[in-house]
Amino acid sequence: MRLLEEIFLILLAAAAASAGAAAIFIPKTALLQNGNFESPPSNIKPNSSTHLLPLAKNNTIPGWSFNGTVYYVTAGPNISLPDNGHAIQLGLNGVIRQTIRLTSIYSQYILTFSITSSVNGSCKAPAAALNVSFVDRWFYKSSVFLVEGKYGSKSWESHACSLGRNAGEGYPVVLELRSQPVEADHNVTCGPVVDTAILKRFDPLGGYGM
Numbered sequence: 001m002r003l004l005e006e007i008f009l010i011l012l013a014a015a016a017a018s019a020g021a022a023a024i025f026i027p028k029t030a031l032l033q034n035g036n037f038e039s040p041p042s043n044i045k046p047n048s049s050t051h052l053l054p055l056a057k058n059n060t061i062p063g064w065s066f067n068g069t070v071y072y073v074t075a076g077p078n079i080s081l082p083d084n085g086h087a088i089q090l091g092l093n094g095v096i097r098q099t100i101r102l103t104s105i106y107s108q109y110i111l112t113f114s115i116t117s118s119v120n121g122s123c124k125a126p127a128a129a130l131n132v133s134f135v136d137r138w139f140y141k142s143s144v145f146l147v148e149g150k151y152g153s154k155s156w157e158s159h160a161c162s163l164g165r166n167a168g169e170g171y172p173v174v175l176e177l178r179s180q181p182v183e184a185d186h187n188v189t190c191g192p193v194v195d196t197a198i199l200k201r202f203d204p205l206g207g208y209g210m
Helices: 004-016
Strands: 052-054 065-067 070-074 086-090 095-101 108-116 129-135 140-147 155-163 173-180 193-203
Touching: 086 095, 086 129, 086 173, 140 155, 140 193, 173 193
Parallel strands: none
Antiparallel strands: 052 070, 065 095, 070 086, 086 193, 095 173, 108 155, 108 193, 129 140, 129 173
16 A cells, blocks of 8 residues: 555656646745755865765755764765765764745645665665654654665665645644664665655645745
8 A cells, every 4th residue: 555655646746747737836946955965065075076975064965954874975986876966875863854834734745755775785784764754833744665676676766755734834844854774784874865855735726825
C-alpha cells in the first residue's frame, strides 16, 4: 500500500507541473527554497575540489538549518548525482530543516525528492533510511523511507509524501529531513543522500489564492 501511495503522489505531482491553471495553483515563489541544493554554502570557493564538504556554523546551506553531521556533496569522477550537480548527505544524527508557510488549508501539499544510500560506494551498510516530518503548532506527520536499491540498477530512487490538509493556514510548518540509523557503519560519511526536493501545492478545485 505504501508503494502504491507513493506512485500516486508522484503522478499527482507530475500532473501539477503540466496541468492548466484551472486545476493547479502555481505560486510566484517556490514553496521550498534551494530544494536542489544548487545554491552552495556561504563560504565555499567557486573552484573547490572538495566533493564532500562538512557543514559548520560558518558555511551553512542557504535556505536550510542543520544539526549533526551533514555534508554538501558535489558531483565528481567517483560521485554520481542527478544532473551532475549537488546534494546533501546526512551522516550520524544529521538533520536539515526549513520553515515554510502554507497558503491554503483546502490544498494538497506534496513533497517529492530523490534519495540514495551512498554516493561513492564506500559504505558497508546495505541500506539507508530517511525520516521526513512536517511539524507545526497543531500538526505532526512523519514518514520513513528506506533505500535498498530494489528498483533497478540505478541507485537513485524517487519518493513522495503528502502533507495533507491538516496543517493550519498561514502558520509556519517545519520540514525536517533526518538520517535514521539502519545498521552500524563506522564510515562517518555514510547516510542517506538527498537531492531535488520539491514541494508542490495542488488545488483540485482551483480558485484558491495565496
